[in-house]
Amino acid sequence: MTPDAPAPRRRGRPARAASDTGPDARTRILEAARTEFAERGYDKTSVRGIARAAGVDSALVHHYFGTKDEVFAAAIELSFEPALLVPAVLEGGTDDVGERLARAFIGIWENPTTRAPLLAVLRSALTHEAAAKVLRSFVLRRLLERVAASLDIPDATFRAELAASHMVGIAIVRYVLRAEPLASAPPEKIVAMVAPTLQRYLTEPSA
Amino acid sequence: MTPDAPAPRRRGRPARAASDTGPDARTRILEAARTEFAERGYDKTSVRGIARAAGVDSALVHHYFGTKDEVFAAAIELSFEPALLVPAVLEGGTDDVGERLARAFIGIWENPTTRAPLLAVLRSALTHEAAAKVLRSFVLRRLLERVAASLDIPDATFRAELAASHMVGIAIVRYVLRAEPLASAPPEKIVAMVAPTLQRYLTEPSA
Numbered sequence: 001m002t003p004d005a006p007a008p009r010r011r012g013r014p015a016r017a018a019s020d021t022g023p024d025a026r027t028r029i030l031e032a033a034r035t036e037f038a039e040r041g042y043d044k045t046s047v048r049g050i051a052r053a054a055g056v057d058s059a060l061v062h063h064y065f066g067t068k069d070e071v072f073a074a075a076i077e078l079s080f081e082p083a084l085l086v087p088a089v090l091e092g093g094t095d096d097v098g099e100r101l102a103r104a105f106i107g108i109w110e111n112p113t114t115r116a117p118l119l120a121v122l123r124s125a126l127t128h129e130a131a132a133k134v135l136r137s138f139v140l141r142r143l144l145e146r147v148a149a150s151l152d153i154p155d156a157t158f159r160a161e162l163a164a165s166h167m168v169g170i171a172i173v174r175y176v177l178r179a180e181p182l183a184s185a186p187p188e189k190i191v192a193m194v195a196p197t198l199q200r201y202l203t204e205p206s207a
Numbered sequence: 208m209t210p211d212a213p214a215p216r217r218r219g220r221p222a223r224a225a226s227d228t229g230p231d232a233r234t235r236i237l238e239a240a241r242t243e244f245a246e247r248g249y250d251k252t253s254v255r256g257i258a259r260a261a262g263v264d265s266a267l268v269h270h271y272f273g274t275k276d277e278v279f280a281a282a283i284e285l286s287f288e289p290a291l292l293v294p295a296v297l298e299g300g301t302d303d304v305g306e307r308l309a310r311a312f313i314g315i316w317e318n319p320t321t322r323a324p325l326l327a328v329l330r331s332a333l334t335h336e337a338a339a340k341v342l343r344s345f346v347l348r349r350l351l352e353r354v355a356a357s358l359d360i361p362d363a364t365f366r367a368e369l370a371a372s373h374m375v376g377i378a379i380v381r382y383v384l385r386a387e388p389l390a391s392a393p394p395e396k397i398v399a400m401v402a403p404t405l406q407r408y409l410t411e412p413s414a
Contacts, residue, residue: 041334125384126329126333126379127248127334132384132385136384158388158389158392161386161388161389162389162401164380165373165377165380166372166373166404167376168380169371169375169376169379170372170373172372172375172376172379173371173372173375174372176333176339177333177339177342178339178343179343179346179351181365182368182372189365193369194369201400
């Protein structure tokens with residue numbers, strides 16, 4: 001996370017290194033923010049802590065991102081990057097879009113690297129209104145509206161959101177609550193059951 | 208909550224009133240526990256705090272329920288009491304069971320009195336493994352297995368859990384994240400879309 005090895009930690013204000021500016025520092029701050037929010041939760045994460053983890057001054061975090069909420073929004077965007085591939089799934093036509101969407105979603109959650117930050121965002125949003133607000137506006141703006149725009153169906157945003165709700169519910173029961181038998185079911189078994197549901201929500205106007 | 212008005216609060220160990228034993232005290236402890244867990248969350252609730260709210264000695268809480276986890280389990284059972292009506296929905300036959308189940312579920316969540324404790328349980332379970340464990344065993348034992356037992360279909364528990372996951376996801380997106388348009392959709396619109404999904408999960412073996 002800090003490949004260019006900044007000065008070792010010491011008490012007080014960290015030394016300002018040559019790498020304190022530019023795209024490297026920005027990326028380092030963002031990755032530190034994602035890790036801090038994921039490990040400590042929204043409440044216990046501070047701009048100061050993010051700065052420390054990234055090896056930069058707090059002022060630089062404010063300079064690049066603004067308030068804690070704005071850093072959180074940026075960290076969410078980073079965590080949701082794999083999910084942003086989902087709208088691309090829709091470009092393959094609607095014939096088996098339910099199955100492709102279910103498989104893309106389960107794939108993102110089955111991978112521990114992409115799952116951990118998503119879980120952290122979800123936990124924060126469920127317990128802190130500020131985090132919920134960020135997720136709400138981000139999810140709406142970036143995901144649902146994109147998905148809906150590619151659907152030729154009335155109530156497209158509502159339907160996309162119902163499909164997303166189903167996926168969120170499965171993620172919670174399978175990966176957070178870990179309730180059996182869903183927790184240990186093979187991914188393909190879940191895809192097979194869920195695909196027709198998503199297919200109906202996203203493509204059948206009369207349903 | 209304390210109809211028989213115990214002695215007014217004062218510092219130190221509360222006085223042991225005549226109402227400290229018997230079903231009244233037990234009910235009072237349970238309702239105090241539900242309120243404390245709902246308002247403070249799992250982490251910040253203590254047996255001592257529950258005892259104080261119920262106007263009894265901590266020892267009596269331990270006597271009736273055992274550890275904090277066991278009080279939490281009992282509070283969950285109380286919070287889920289409305290949900291325990293759900294298996295009864297299945298007794299009306301399978302013809303339109305999806306619609307009846309969707310309507311029963313939305314009804315429980317639309318009512319603020321039954322929603323608040325369910326939300327509290329969900330939030331606790333998503334952030335504390337001890338709470339998740341209690342919910343996991345309770346939900347499996349009391350709800351899913353009862354629903355599954357009344358279904359004449361292979362993989363009945365898996366299917367009941369998929370249906371429950373969908374409902375949990377809708378509850379989170381609609382009532383916790385409050386993401387539009389789902390947050391403001393009329394309940395009947397949600398029931399109409401979700402009913403065929405539940406119907407398929409719970410009754411169609413080939414699906």
